[in-house]
Amino acid sequence: MSVLGWRALLVFALLAALPLVPGMSRYYLLLAFDALLFGAIAMSLDLLMGYTGLVSFGHAAFYGLGAYATAILMERGVQSVWACVGFAVVVVGLYALVVSYFATARRGIYFALLTLIFAEVVYTFFRYTQTFGGSDGIQGLPDATVLPGLVIDTPTRKYYLVLAYLLIAYAICRVVVASHFGRVLVAIRENEDRARFLGYNVPRYKMGACMISALLTGVGGAIYPMRSAFATPDLMLWTESGEFIISVMIGGLGTLVGPIIGGAFFTILRDKVSSIVDWYFIVIGGVLIVIVLFMPRGLLGLRRIFSRRAAA
Numbered sequence: 001m002s003v004l005g006w007r008a009l010l011v012f013a014l015l016a017a018l019p020l021v022p023g024m025s026r027y028y029l030l031l032a033f034d035a036l037l038f039g040a041i042a043m044s045l046d047l048l049m050g051y052t053g054l055v056s057f058g059h060a061a062f063y064g065l066g067a068y069a070t071a072i073l074m075e076r077g078v079q080s081v082w083a084c085v086g087f088a089v090v091v092v093g094l095y096a097l098v099v100s101y102f103a104t105a106r107r108g109i110y111f112a113l114l115t116l117i118f119a120e121v122v123y124t125f126f127r128y129t130q131t132f133g134g135s136d137g138i139q140g141l142p143d144a145t146v147l148p149g150l151v152i153d154t155p156t157r158k159y160y161l162v163l164a165y166l167l168i169a170y171a172i173c174r175v176v177v178a179s180h181f182g183r184v185l186v187a188i189r190e191n192e193d194r195a196r197f198l199g200y201n202v203p204r205y206k207m208g209a210c211m212i213s214a215l216l217t218g219v220g221g222a223i224y225p226m227r228s229a230f231a232t233p234d235l236m237l238w239t240e241s242g243e244f245i246i247s248v249m250i251g252g253l254g255t256l257v258g259p260i261i262g263g264a265f266f267t268i269l270r271d272k273v274s275s276i277v278d279w280y281f282i283v284i285g286g287v288l289i290v291i292v293l294f295m296p297r298g299l300l301g302l303r304r305i306f307s308r309r310a311a312a
Helices: 005-016 026-049 059-075 081-103 108-127 155-178 180-190 192-197 202-223 238-251 257-274 280-294 301-311
Strands: 144-147 150-152
Touching: 005 155, 026 059, 026 155, 026 202, 026 238, 026 257, 059 081, 059 108, 059 202, 059 238, 081 108, 081 144, 081 202, 108 238, 150 155, 155 180, 155 202, 180 192, 180 202, 192 202, 238 257, 238 280, 257 280
Parallel strands: none
Antiparallel strands: 144 150
């Protein structure tokens, strides 16, 4: 209870009731799945961007590796959610350990470039390796099972699966940022040299933040094929990482809740605009420009603006 707070519990209760809304169609439930998944991954990235001050252009690799871990097992007849998530944690964890070890030894743009380079290597490997389907990826996956006889085969069950993931990821992130570890991350963000002078092993703290963020993203990737029934190299493209970053910026850096809102907003906006025009990224870019210029704290910052006006 103390980890989430009554407001968070209320929001999750409302989200849990969403499938019960009259007229809720299969299309909107799957859109809600995508919105919550994207929001959870944006929140995971915010541990690096908003709290540690590290911008990762390679988060799509964690996401894609998690998806491929699930796809590889499912293709071989392993349909258990727990087995797929466990395998994704191992695969993504090993990759993230290598990336974080080398990338956290650098600052600023060099960290971002190293994460991008590693991600491009992984993308190229899966793109041109026919063992994993090449550019087509792994298609036609079966439905996952939580328990024997309990198959995730309906939009409602898939929605509750991603909602459970979001709840667990939010609780983990909330514990991390409220802990001493989280406060050190903020200190590193504000002044890395001073944090090092105070005796903190800055590279280890950075590695820890990167590992937590990567593993949460990898679990999100592992869940994605359970909704889409495929995994392709496109999930690892640098543009996917860019969309995660955009979601964090739209919602609000360093807030946890903000990136969830930003990810959901971005997903819904992209879906609706792309159904109308082909050049939907121009519209999304315009929205981002407006937010950066007039709402530097993101959508969550609107609450502070309105509360100040109400107080005045």
